[in-house]
Amino acid sequence: MIDVARPGFLIAGALLALVPLVLHLLARRPGRPVPLPTLRFVEPSIRTALRLQRRPSDILLLVFRMLLLVAIGAAFSEPSWTPARHGTATVLLLDAAVPAAGIDSARRALDGTTGVLIVFDTAAATFTNTAIPAALDSLRENATATGSAPKRSSFATALAALAGVHALLPAADSARAVLVTVPRHGAWGRGVPAARATWPGGVELIEVPAPPLERRADVAASRTARVHGAGAVYVRAALEAVGYRVVAEPGPDVDVLFVLDAGTSAAAEGDFEAAGPDVTVVVAGSALPLVPSDQAPWRAAAATDPLPPTPIDIGGVLVAGAAARGAGDAAAGAHVIAHWLDGRPAVAARESERSCVVYSATPLGAGELPLDPAYPLLIQRVAAGCSRGTAAAPAGTDAQPLDAGALALLRGSGGAVALREATAAGSTGRPLARAALLVALLLAGVETWLAYRRTVPR
Amino acid sequence: MSTWSLLERLGGLELLARTAVQGFLTGLHRAPYRGAGQDFFGHRAYQQGDEPRHIDWRLFGRSDRLFVREYREDANLQAYLIVDTSLSMDFADPDGPTKLRYAQVMAGALAHIMLAAGDAVGLASFGAGARVHVPARSRRGHLHDLLLELERLRAEGGGGAAGTLELVGGVLRRRGRVVVLTDMLEENAAGETVDALGRMRARGDEVIVLRPLTRTEEGTVQRRAAVFYDPEARAGAVHGSVSDPGYRARVQAYYDDIGRRLRERDVEYVPLSTADPVEHALRAWLSTRLV
Numbered sequence: 001m002i003d004v005a006r007p008g009f010l011i012a013g014a015l016l017a018l019v020p021l022v023l024h025l026l027a028r029r030p031g032r033p034v035p036l037p038t039l040r041f042v043e044p045s046i047r048t049a050l051r052l053q054r055r056p057s058d059i060l061l062l063v064f065r066m067l068l069l070v071a072i073g074a075a076f077s078e079p080s081w082t083p084a085r086h087g088t089a090t091v092l093l094l095d096a097a098v099p100a101a102g103i104d105s106a107r108r109a110l111d112g113t114t115g116v117l118i119v120f121d122t123a124a125a126t127f128t129n130t131a132i133p134a135a136l137d138s139l140r141e142n143a144t145a146t147g148s149a150p151k152r153s154s155f156a157t158a159l160a161a162l163a164g165v166h167a168l169l170p171a172a173d174s175a176r177a178v179l180v181t182v183p184r185h186g187a188w189g190r191g192v193p194a195a196r197a198t199w200p201g202g203v204e205l206i207e208v209p210a211p212p213l214e215r216r217a218d219v220a221a222s223r224t225a226r227v228h229g230a231g232a233v234y235v236r237a238a239l240e241a242v243g244y245r246v247v248a249e250p251g252p253d254v255d256v257l258f259v260l261d262a263g264t265s266a267a268a269e270g271d272f273e274a275a276g277p278d279v280t281v282v283v284a285g286s287a288l289p290l291v292p293s294d295q296a297p298w299r300a301a302a303a304t305d306p307l308p309p310t311p312i313d314i315g316g317v318l319v320a321g322a323a324a325r326g327a328g329d330a331a332a333g334a335h336v337i338a339h340w341l342d343g344r345p346a347v348a349a350r351e352s353e354r355s356c357v358v359y360s361a362t363p364l365g366a367g368e369l370p371l372d373p374a375y376p377l378l379i380q381r382v383a384a385g386c387s388r389g390t391a392a393a394p395a396g397t398d399a400q401p402l403d404a405g406a407l408a409l410l411r412g413s414g415g416a417v418a419l420r421e422a423t424a425a426g427s428t429g430r431p432l433a434r435a436a437l438l439v440a441l442l443l444a445g446v447e448t449w450l451a452y453r454r455t456v457p458r
Numbered sequence: 459m460s461t462w463s464l465l466e467r468l469g470g471l472e473l474l475a476r477t478a479v480q481g482f483l484t485g486l487h488r489a490p491y492r493g494a495g496q497d498f499f500g501h502r503a504y505q506q507g508d509e510p511r512h513i514d515w516r517l518f519g520r521s522d523r524l525f526v527r528e529y530r531e532d533a534n535l536q537a538y539l540i541v542d543t544s545l546s547m548d549f550a551d552p553d554g555p556t557k558l559r560y561a562q563v564m565a566g567a568l569a570h571i572m573l574a575a576g577d578a579v580g581l582a583s584f585g586a587g588a589r590v591h592v593p594a595r596s597r598r599g600h601l602h603d604l605l606l607e608l609e610r611l612r613a614e615g616g617g618g619a620a621g622t623l624e625l626v627g628g629v630l631r632r633r634g635r636v637v638v639l640t641d642m643l644e645e646n647a648a649g650e651t652v653d654a655l656g657r658m659r660a661r662g663d664e665v666i667v668l669r670p671l672t673r674t675e676e677g678t679v680q681r682r683a684a685v686f687y688d689p690e691a692r693a694g695a696v697h698g699s700v701s702d703p704g705y706r707a708r709v710q711a712y713y714d715d716i717g718r719r720l721r722e723r724d725v726e727y728v729p730l731s732t733a734d735p736v737e738h739a740l741r742a743w744l745s746t747r748l749v
Contacts, residue, residue, distance in 0.1 A: 033685040042686050045698045
C-alpha cells in the first residue's frame, strides 16, 4: 500500500496535468501540411516550428507532459510504500510455571496462526516462526520432568513484552494477545496495571488449573478458622492457601477467629465471647474495643496526626498495600509480630490466661494488602498468634488465586490490536520520493526528445 | 465561380483559348504581327473554307474564277509549342488554375493566333519524357488536333526540357519558332534547359520562354506559416512561411538569374502569373514582338 505524507502536492500535480490537456482541447489544430512545387525557397524556421508545436496536438507528447507534471507532484508528496499486511497474528504469553496441560493449551492457541510466543517468569523470552514448536517442546519436557515445582512469574514482565511485538509481525494487520497461566497472586505485582495499559486491546485468558499445593509440615491440616468482617473473603482465601480450613457456620471452637472490624455481626460477637482458651483471636482496626483492656495487646492512641502506612515487615518479608495505619503502640506484655518500615509495631500479640489475642493496626482485608504476593504469609503469621516461630514463605504462596477484579483487569476489553496504529509513530514504509523524482526526470527527457524531434526540420 | 472555371465548364480548353484570343485581338491595335509571312508567293484555286480576304478579286474579275493569294511565310514558318508537364506544374492558387492548365490555355491561344497567321504549329511536351505530340501543320482543322492533344496533357514526372528541345530541333526543317511554357523549376537552376534553349537560338530559331507562376509561389499572397512539403520529392516537410520578404526575394533572385542567362543567349523570357488573365499574358508576349 502506498501512503502519501503530503497529499496536497499530489493533488496539485494532478491539477497542473490538466493544463496541457485543456490547451490541447482549446488550441486550434495545426493546419494540414501544404504541398509546394519546390521547397528550395522556403527557409526552415525554428520559431515557426516551435510556434506550431506549442499547440500540443501530438497525443503522445501530451500524455508525457501530463505524466511529467503528475510525477513531479508525486515526488514532492513524499510517498512511501508499505508491504501489504494480512490477517491477525497471535501473541501468546505463556507462563513458564504452567504444567504440561498449559503448554498443550498454548500449542492449540497458536495452531494455524502466524504468531509470536513470549515465555515469561520473572523475565521474558520471545520466539517467532519456526522457533516456536521447539520452544514449546522444550517447555513441555521441562514441565513434565519437574512436575509442579513452583516458580515465580510476573504478569508485569509478560505484559511489558507486548509493547515490542509489532516489529516482529510486519506482515500482520492486527494481533490478539493470549495469556496462558495459572492466575495466582504470585504472578501479580504492583506494576501489572501500568504494564496492562500499554496493550490497548483485550487479552484472552486461558486459565490453567493450579497444581495441588504442598502443605507445610508445621501447619496442621485440621486447623480451622472463622473470619468475620470487611475483607473476610481475602483473609479466608489466604488461610485456605496456607492450609487452614475455613468454616463459616457457627459451631465448635475454631483454632483461629478473625474479627476484622467493629461493625461485625452478632455471630461475630458471639464467637468472640464464646472463644475458648485455645482459640487465637485476631482483631484488626476498629475491632480492638472488643478486647478487654487487660487482654489487649495494643494501646490505642488518638490519631491526631496519623502516619502514612508503609510496607509491613514480618521477619524480613515485606507486605505492601496497607490501607490505613492505626495510631498506638504495643501494650505492655505484648510482643510485636510485624513492624512498619519505620520500626513502629504494626501487629502485636499478647498471651493471657484466656487465650492469645493478636491485634493488627491495619485492616487485614482492605486496600491492596490482599494483592501482595506475601499476603498469605502475613495472614499465616497473624493466625499463628502468640507462637514466636520465624516467618517463612509458605508453600503455595504463588497459587493464591486472583480475584475477579484482577482477572478483569488482565482481560481488559476490546479485541485484536491493529498493528498499523502501533506503527504510526515509526513507519516501516519505504520512501518512494526518489523513485518518483527519477521517473519525473525520465519523463522530462522523453518529452524533450519528442518535442525536439518534431521541431528539427528534416 | 470564377470566369476561368465557368469557361472550363462551358467549353473547356477550346472556349478558353478562343476567349483569350478574342480578348487579345480586341485590345490589339492592329499592329503588324511580326512573323506572319507577307511576301506574295502565288495564287491557287479557291477551296471551301479559305478566308474571303485572301481571294484575289481582281483576278476573279478577269477570269470569272476564284483564286486566293498565297504568301511565302505562310507555308514556311514552323512553330512548336512545348509545354512543361512535370509535376511542379500541377500547382494552383486557391480558386485558380494550375500552372499546367494556364499553359494549356496559353498554348491553345497561341496556336489559334499563329495558325490564323499562317504558321505551321506543332505541340511537344516534357516532364515524364520528351515527346512530340503533334507535328507542325497549318492545314485546316489542325487547331482542333492541337487543342485535343493539349487537353490530354497530364502532369507527371520531373524531367527537364533539354531532351524535348533537341527532339524539336531535329524536326524543325528550317528556321522556326519555339515557344516553351514552363515554370523553370528544375535541378541546377534549369541550367541544362537554359543551355539547350541557347543552342536552339544559336541555330537561328526564334525561342521564347513563357514562365507561369502562381501567386503563392511568387510569395505575393499572405499565407500563415505552415508545414510545407514537396509532393514530387521524397524530402521531408519544412516549417516555414511563403509570405515573408525573404521568401519573395529568394524567388525573385532565382528567376532574375534565369532571365539574365536567357537574355544572354538571346532567348526571350516572359514571366507570367496565373492570377493574370491569359489575354494579358498574350499582350505581354506580343509587346516583345512589335516591330
